[in-house]
Amino acid sequence: MSVTTTAAPTAPSRTADFDLTPEQRQVRAAVREFAEREILPFVEEHERAERYPAESIRKLVPLGYLTPLLPAEYGGGGCDVVTYGVICEELARIDWVVASVVSVTNSLVAGSIVRFGTDAQRDRWLPGICDGSVLTAAALTEPGGGSDLAAVQTRAERTAAGWSLSGSKVFISHAAHAG
Numbered sequence: 001m002s003v004t005t006t007a008a009p010t011a012p013s014r015t016a017d018f019d020l021t022p023e024q025r026q027v028r029a030a031v032r033e034f035a036e037r038e039i040l041p042f043v044e045e046h047e048r049a050e051r052y053p054a055e056s057i058r059k060l061v062p063l064g065y066l067t068p069l070l071p072a073e074y075g076g077g078g079c080d081v082v083t084y085g086v087i088c089e090e091l092a093r094i095d096w097v098v099a100s101v102v103s104v105t106n107s108l109v110a111g112s113i114v115r116f117g118t119d120a121q122r123d124r125w126l127p128g129i130c131d132g133s134v135l136t137a138a139a140l141t142e143p144g145g146g147s148d149l150a151a152v153q154t155r156a157e158r159t160a161a162g163w164s165l166s167g168s169k170v171f172i173s174h175a176a177h178a179g
Contacts, residue, residue, distance in 0.1 A: 012051045024083050031065060031090035039094045046097070052177050056098050061132040065091070069106040070114060074122065075130030104173050105129060110135035137178035 020028065039056045046053050060066040069084040070076025080085075084106065092099035110129045113121055128134035145151040154167025 008140045020082070020086065024086055027079075028052060028086045028090055029082055030063075031087050032093070034059075034063060034065070035091055035094040035098075039091070039098055043095050046095075052174075053095060053098055054177065056095065057101055057135070058132055060098070060102065066102060066132055067106060067110060067130045068102075070110050070126060070130055074126035075115075076110075101135070103171070105136045108138040108140075135174065135178045137172050137175040139172045139175070141170050141172070143168060145168050 038051075038059050042053065042056060045051070046056075057066065064077040065087055067075070068077035068079045068087050070078070072078035088099050088103055091102060110126060117125070119161065124127055125134060129136060132164070140147045140149065140152070140156075142151075142153055145153065152167075154165065154169070157164050157166070
């Protein structure tokens with residue numbers, strides 16, 4: 001009778017690597033340089049005039065910073081979530097409104113279309129969102145519930161004519177500029 005022994009399995013690492021990859025560090029440097037050069041000079045002017053930074057948003061598109069998380073097949077960057085976080089963080093260092101547009105676009109609106117939409121909805125909306133011709137808004141905040149998605153009272157019901165929405169919102173991020 002022979003006995004075969006094998007080495008004990010290696011225990012999985014209990015540590016996480018929080019370092020950015022070289023590519024992510026390059027993205028961070030590029031976004032930081034872009035934001036300092038193209039967005040920072042206009043932040044005070046936009047704040048003072050209470051003006052939406054439309055031109056700053058347009059400048060994100062050719063660099064892939066408006067929709068970095070969306071699938072490349074629709075014109076998005078197709079990046080990983082850490083790189084997306086790096087992009088949002090660097091934009092937020094300079095202008096929280098610009099970073100908010102990127103966040104609402106990727107995480108709330110277009111991300112929901114990617115995940116839950118039909119092929120027809122993806123084909124209709126995502127190319128325009130990715131090329132910047134369609135700006136998005138998020139209708140979350142409700143009276144008495146804030147932005148707690150688990151407490152949302154607004155309802156959508158299918159009708160013979162399509163859909164009927166009932167409920168109310170007190171704040172809709174970027175609504176004045178979406179379309």
